[in-house]
Amino acid sequence: MADIGYITLVLGFFVSICTAVALFWGQMRQNWKLTATAQIGVFAVFGLVSLSSIVLIYALMTHDFQLEYVASYTSRGMSWPYLFSAFWAGNAGSLLLWGWLVTFFTAVMVLWRRKSTKELLPYASSVAMLISAFFLLLLVFIVNPFAKLSVVPADGNGLNPLLQNPGMIFHPPALLAGFAALTFPFAFAMAPLIAKRKDRDWLVDLRRWTLIAWIFLSIGNVLGAWWAYVELGWGGYWGWDPVENMSFIPWVVTTALLHSIILQRTKGGNRTWTIGLAIVAFNLAILATFITRTDVLSSVHAFNNTGIGPALLGFIALCLIIPLALLFSRRNLLKGDRKPSPILSKENGFQAINIIFIVASAIVLIATLAPLITQLANGSKANLSPSFYNIVIGPIFLVIILLIGICTLIGWRHEAALTLLRRLGLPLIIAFILGITLVLTTSIAGWAAVSFALCTFAACTILIESYRMIKARSQARGENPIKALAGSLSGSRVRYGAMVVHLGILLIAVGVIGSSALTTQKNVSLSPGQSTNLNQYTLTYDELQSRSTSSTYDVRAIVSVQNGGQVIDQLTPEKVFYITSSQPVTQVAIRSTLREDLYVILAGWSNNNTAQFTIMVRPAVKWIWIGGGFLMFGGLIALWSPRREKPETPESGKGLPNQMDT
């Protein structure tokens, strides 16, 4: 059975190489028959890799411990969702999933073709086939998921208890799907270079795939933060650890790429930058894999050398040198036809935001690689503490929020400073009042107050702009407001999608600012019956309970929470000991409200049932998860764009708000 899995991988590798060559050759020689036949190869590869994946999943589900992979990551006691998730729990399996996703997306790309870029599709799918061939090559020669053990063990090692969380089921596939989808902006950036296309129509395909990658990367990052928050028991959700940084950077660069594509589609301009970003984003995903699967950096996550490092580095070199050389040789095709725009215009806003994104990712990348850089320079490993990132990246994101606010209301092309100021007046006043109120009536002050005011400002501009769009439509067509809202929504999904995403970013910002600036925390040791206070909460430690199941032994503390004399909740922080693993797993107890999270960790206990707790009150954390939902939802709205896409016309971008102003 397992042999079938391996054989299909080998076959898949050869078929994908042949398909890539045939697609390329067929299109080059205008041999349509060959191209059409070769497209069947795309589905053949997808079928072969799918079969291989099914074989691995079947082996995981049926406890085929002869396979080294199955024995390493599963055991008989595991429930089926975690058995299934073991598919991506290990190095080989996660690479197989990545490869499968690339072949799946390639098949989708071939089916989801557009007439005007028909001649680019063979080139793009040829590039995608080569990339999937690379993953199949890794699987066949370096990390075979179907490698067999000489002795079949009675039971497997099981999945690390820390990984047995619903986060394990959704976070890794989402992030891998994001990384895999970054193949396609790359492929669609290569295709017009190969085909020497001068037009801009392929930007539609580029945008589509960039958006898909962006949605998955957003989900993956937010889910990763959520998982760390509920599972790891340190009260935080982001630690600027290399593994987090390396999934954050591709997200930032993909965001920059999206903005760059929008700017080009609407206003023309030099496409070298956009194509360059698509190339860089793809290579960052591979670099992230290189960092997390070799032992070049030390981290909370132990990165072990999995032997694929040199292959990945070689692949990055190829994927940088060839495309950049091609880009350089075709630079004359991509020249912009855009007139220089006045300082105050959406164009410049977009360009500024693009530069800021790139600066932010460059700084995070350099800081993440700092131990490597300093080791090469003077032999000692320098690590940058999280406070470095907070101090540097925090203000950069505040500038981004300010630009979200300004760019929402600013028009394309020319904008008179006075009109802009008048339009920004109301949001500015509201934000100012909120800031002053916060400083006067609460303990929030300084940077936190400024940041909250900025978020309010940007949120106001978005709400005002959507109100304007609806009102303009209702006036122009004489529709009632509800019908105008529906019509406006379906008419400009891209714009509304962007607005929802921007609101999501603001919600996340509020959550991050609130929880990092206003957290209170204390460590206490309590005997049963004793109470402690934190902010408005009174926590009473009632008793310590223990229970055991066939695979675990867990100790839990019963803590009742009072607020203003009334019992509002009962929390049970616990520590679980797995029989198969010597390390305990801390299960935190969280009482989550929109206002704040009460986070209780059972740190330890003594023989006389005295228990030690770490208690935190972290405001607004829930907003981060809600904001994450906004990102996904807004991204989907923007992706579900009308069939015939018109570039954003000046009427919808600027004309209407202007008319209403005057």
Place this chain on the structure above:
Amino acid sequence: MKETRTEQAPPRKNVPLLKRKRFIFVGAIVLIAIAFVAYIGFTKFATYDITVSQFVAQSGSYAGKQVRVVGEVVPGSVNQDSQNFTLSFIMADGNTSLPVVYQGVVPDTFKEGTDIVAEGKSDQQGVFHASQLITKCPSKYEPSS
């Protein structure tokens, strides 16, 4: 509004030079900004990874400085006073050892005999006060042995 459709607009010949200048200007500012931030980062926020033996050998020069010491938790040396959230243990690297005191929640993955990274400062008595313990958790990408 006199909007010209830019798609049809002919390429202007005098733009490239101007654009190139602007490009170089913006690029220079960006590079200087990145270099400045990186410089600040390395001078103010960097902590260096050193082994226990390096640390003990040059304890004078590291006194009072924030460092990250890498070593093994000596089996049998761990003493946990959970009442006061205090953990004390000895870290070693070959024959050199270093007493460490840590206050806070002990990471789940902290175990005797494993390699850890302790970040903190040493006091005058030579005791290392760790503010953070970084344990290597068995990762999902661990090769099976």
